[in-house]
Amino acid sequence: MKICCLVKEVPDAAVQKRIDENTKRLDRSGEKNLNPFDTHGIEAAMQIREGGVADVDEIVAVTMGPDSAVRALHKAVALGADRSLHLSDTALEGSDVNATGYALAKLLSSEQPDLVLLGQQSDDGECYTIGAVVADHLKMPSLTQVIKIDVADGKLTCERQAEYGYDTVEVDLPAVISVGDAINEPRYPSLKAIMGAKKKPLEAKATGDVGIDAGEVGEGGSKTQVLAINPPPEKQAGEIIEDEDTNETVEKIVAWLDERKLI
């Protein structure tokens, strides 16, 4: 069984993020990191390998992004992936969700995985959607926000919290599964694994190598357009009470709630 883990390089959580006024895209300069949600996808792959029920031949970390994204792949390999694949091409810049999903699906097709795992969201954008977009381009079944995976007999039994409680869903392989962060506690990479990560095979691909139609990606291939960027509406500052006499404070709170018919 071959598992591909989609990973993404995102601006570090501590970095103050901004939008570039000219390109209307996220300014991705500054410190970057592997999307923390994707570490749960890698951990899920490792647990399937170590679980002993399914025979995992290979775990491949896969990303699309600029040159710096190589660092996210190194981290993914340090966490357990055997090798990695990097799709990088100026033609991809400015791709929207559908264009990104299409490009990733083409890249994944070249690997023929039995299972694609990814984090349910990225810190910087395409929340909850990219897994399902990739899956439909690949014509594979998919499930998102999964918090438990069991593998047996060429299929998965997945659990997740949906609108009405917990759903248990059986999914045939090959499939695309995005995982929530409640699924596992990602391990810390060993120093040896971190040191060895750069020596593991890393293959660079351009759009032409995996049959991506350049007209379908990048800004030109995108179907959405950012028309404007506005500040959020100002919220009026609320009333602040410093608690000096608690009885008096409580009286004020009760009066405030009562006035708004909340009691």
Added chain:
Amino acid sequence: MSGILVYALHDDEGNFNKNSLGAISEAAKLASEIGGDAGVVVVGDVSDDAAAGLGAYGAAKVYRAKSAPEGLAQPIVDVMAKVIADEGYSYALFGGGLLGFEIGAGLTARLNAGVTMEVTAVKAQDGKLVAERPVLQDSAIVDVGYVSEPGIIIGRLNAFDTNETGGTAEVVDVDVELSEWSTRARMVTRGEQRGADVNIEDAEILVGGGRGLGAKEGFELAENLAEAMGGAVAATRAVVDAGWYPYAAQIGQTGKTVAPKLYLAAGISGAIQHKVGMQNSENIVAINKDQNAPIFEFCDLGIVGDLNKIMPKLTEAIQAKKGG
């Protein structure tokens, strides 16, 4: 026709989801502005009356695919893609929630369409729809337009309000052949309840507890206050991770999104990851001993003080008021 197609989710008893009904009302309003109708897709076992009843929220036409199963996204993608192709809808609109995200995303790939998610508002401009999406932890709002039709819009939870105008919808049964890959995921059990978790998304009053409660035992303060007020208890990710409270009560980026009438935050600093899950509450009251806590920047009433002193007395005062 510049119509807008909506998917309406229902539970096993046939009750429609609040976010879906809100999306129907929003679609009806927007469609009238761009010169079209709101259509609705339902799947599975939905009675004639229930389907026609969606007209009360603004649906002109309801497409019912009886043979497609409810609860999994890809069969519904098949149905919506066919209805859009046959009937020429210009947009698909989804209320917030897990399934809306999945169906919207699948439809995006299927139709090679543009998608905007986490949308908080939609406006009509020159006969087209523009979606407003907060980005960068809500520090900016981008207006997103669509280069081609159809455009897919996925709302944030509770983004669209229901509006009952009365009326009935025309119900049309549609026969859709499911894609091969859509049949390769099967629901085993749906909507299983685990533990004594209350549905915090439907509660009108929520008491949210954070690190400031000090320990697992501190949640008793939140529970007592919630009980006195007739509300439920919610929690931040930090305390769920610490094992103080069950995951089902977690609010925020990786938990649930709520918009109750009153959200009383006890010992919650108001980090953005939590804020996104509760900022649409009608009234936010915060109790925190740190006067620099970010929550004081967006609450309606803030109390700087020791919650161990304030909460028991507040609970008593509310009990007394209700009793008297």
